[in-house]
Amino acid sequence: MLTYLSSGHWKEVTVESTLAAMARPKTISDDEVLRVAREVFRAGGHSATTREIADTAGISEAILYQRFGSKDQLFFAAMHPTGPDVEQLLGPADPPGDGRDYLHETVVRMGEYMADVIPLALRLMTHPSFDHASFGRARPTAHESLQQALAVRLESLARRGKIAAPSPPATARVLVSLAHDWALAGVFTHEASARRVRRLKEMVDVVWRGLRPRRDDRRKSATT
Numbered sequence: 001m002l003t004y005l006s007s008g009h010w011k012e013v014t015v016e017s018t019l020a021a022m023a024r025p026k027t028i029s030d031d032e033v034l035r036v037a038r039e040v041f042r043a044g045g046h047s048a049t050t051r052e053i054a055d056t057a058g059i060s061e062a063i064l065y066q067r068f069g070s071k072d073q074l075f076f077a078a079m080h081p082t083g084p085d086v087e088q089l090l091g092p093a094d095p096p097g098d099g100r101d102y103l104h105e106t107v108v109r110m111g112e113y114m115a116d117v118i119p120l121a122l123r124l125m126t127h128p129s130f131d132h133a134s135f136g137r138a139r140p141t142a143h144e145s146l147q148q149a150l151a152v153r154l155e156s157l158a159r160r161g162k163i164a165a166p167s168p169p170a171t172a173r174v175l176v177s178l179a180h181d182w183a184l185a186g187v188f189t190h191e192a193s194a195r196r197v198r199r200l201k202e203m204v205d206v207v208w209r210g211l212r213p214r215r216d217d218r219r220k221s222a223t224t
């Protein structure tokens with residue numbers, strides 16, 4: 001096929017090369033495809049179609065299957081909850097500032113993280129091929145990771161007299177469970193976000209009554 005150029009010359013271009021350029025798939029990363037698939041599956045469950053996902057991502061179903069093999073593989077890759085970013089959720093290993101403020105901010109962040117993860121996990125567990133045993137062996141649960149890391153931070157706060165926590169591991173379990181229960185309740189309610197966060201802080205304050213540092217602890221905190 002001949003194509004006229006603006007320079008006044010003609011150039012021969014094969015039909016095959018033109019069609020190949022037109023058919024070239026849109027460049028999109030696997031992470032972006034998984035993000036799109038996660039939103040589609042989150043809305044429609046595992047009954048959502050690969051055509052919906054491909055159309056939303058702007059690619060063909062063929063490309064989708066080339067990258068992920070099957071719809072089930074795509075579903076599990078997209079819906080498997082990512083592990084928590086401990087530093088982002090819990091802050092440094094030696095938290096600065098006031099102990100009560102730290103608990104408020106940290107438990108709210110954990111609760112919001114779990115509020116995002118729990119709906120994905122519920123969708124994942126409804127899949128006919130879901131294997132709870134294999135899922136549990138794949139990686140430590142968010143609860144375990146957060147409890148262990150939070151216990152380290154509570155030990156630091158107790159050592160510096162900012163909280164009174166005779167058993168940081170037990171306290172960490174209580175706080176992580178509190179964040180989880182709050183997040184789970186939010187899946188089934190439509191309460192305003194600001195009001196829910198306020199209620200979570202009120203529950204943290206109940207725990208804080210047992211963690212409030214004694215006078216000797218406050219004196220130690222002032223000297224460190």
